[in-house]
Amino acid sequence: MGLSGYLIEKYNNMAGAYTCNRLVEEAKRLGIDLRIIGIHDTNVTADGIFNCGQLLGKRDFVINRYKWGKLKDRINELGERSYNDIHSFNRYINKYQQLRDIKSLDFLVPKYVLGTALLPYEEVVRKVGTPFVAKGLESSMGEQISLVESPEDYRRLLDTYGPEKELLFEEYISTSYGRDMRIFSLRGEVIAGMIRKSQGDFRANVALGASVEPLEITDSIRLLARDIYLCSSVEFVGIDLLFGEDKPYFCEINVMPGLEGIEESSGKNIAGMIMETIKGDFEDEQTGS
Known part of the structure; x- marks a missing residue:
């Protein structure tokens, strides 16, 4: 069968x-x-x-x-x-858990605060600077992500999400405005990468209309992908990085990454690689290898 x-x-x-x-x-x-x-x-x-x-x-x-x-x-x-394994999948849906667990010498981590919109605006600014980025912990495709540039912007978070919702307030990486890197990694091996570029939005999600182009895969990118796999055990993962002056900044990992942009920009059959890997697991099990 x-x-x-x-x-x-x-x-x-x-x-x-x-x-x-x-x-x-x-x-x-x-x-x-x-x-x-x-x-x-x-x-x-x-x-x-x-x-x-x-x-x-x-x-x-x-x-x-x-x-x-x-x-x-x-x-x-x-x-x-x-x-991805359901335990790792459930754990790393959460953006705060990612920041807490995932480390590499080949990227920087933005300063961040985990809290609610009831935190005083001045306290958040003191810890991460201004402007800063507010993120929902389990959002995707650019949703629940906003650039907070003023006390008025911050008050709107409370109006939108209420006092109970936990948010990440992160340092804004201005060198990456409107662009980022998406890497697709299979068990720590980089399969493909792309640069996403937005027109007039600080977010660079394909779902929001960003264009894509191939990314040159460097040894540093290969090393950080390996580190992320060792930290998370997430087998098929989209890794989002922001452009820094010297090193990239970690943005997030996506445990259910979309394939359209990465297949388009790389010309690679990533869906096929995923299914071949799964099939190979069961073949190895049958042969005892």
Whole structure:
């Protein structure tokens, strides 16, 4: 019997979603039965896990591409392996946890404060400078990220998020305005990289319309990717770096990175590399290597 897996996404029907459809396409090429399981089409009872009324059975592996809630954790119990491993996935969704755990001599870490918008503005400025960047801890695609340039901007955070939401307040790296680096790493090996450039926005997310171009991969970039893997154990990861004067600054890692921009800019079949790696794990297991 061939290899089979679940790909956890938002909905069963992900028409037009580049990354998950590329993974399914490459799985099919390799003879792998990869089924998309939408969290919003799934429920759990004492009798099991149901997707659109159908009881889900065991499969060889699970690919995690949805951040929120407990349903994804329960679905992971149906797979012999998970990619990225659900424990690392859950831990490193959180941007504060990344800053706390991930270290390398080949990048700098921005000054930061973890707190809520009830912190006095002057206290945040004293610790990270002005302007500064405010980030939601589990946001993606440029959402919940804003540049705070005044007390009025800061007060808007409280109006938007309320007094309970924890935020990261980070030093603003002006040398990286409107541009950053995205590296795709597979088990600590750099597969591809790109420079993302925005027009008129300090954020450089492809989801917000940034353009992409290839990035030259240096020995320093290879070393920091290795360090990030050793710190996090995240196997398939997007690494975002900001341009500094001497060294790059660590921005964040993405445990469910999109593939469209990186495949476009590099010309590489990254979805295929992911699926080939997964297939190889099970082949190695069967041969005892």
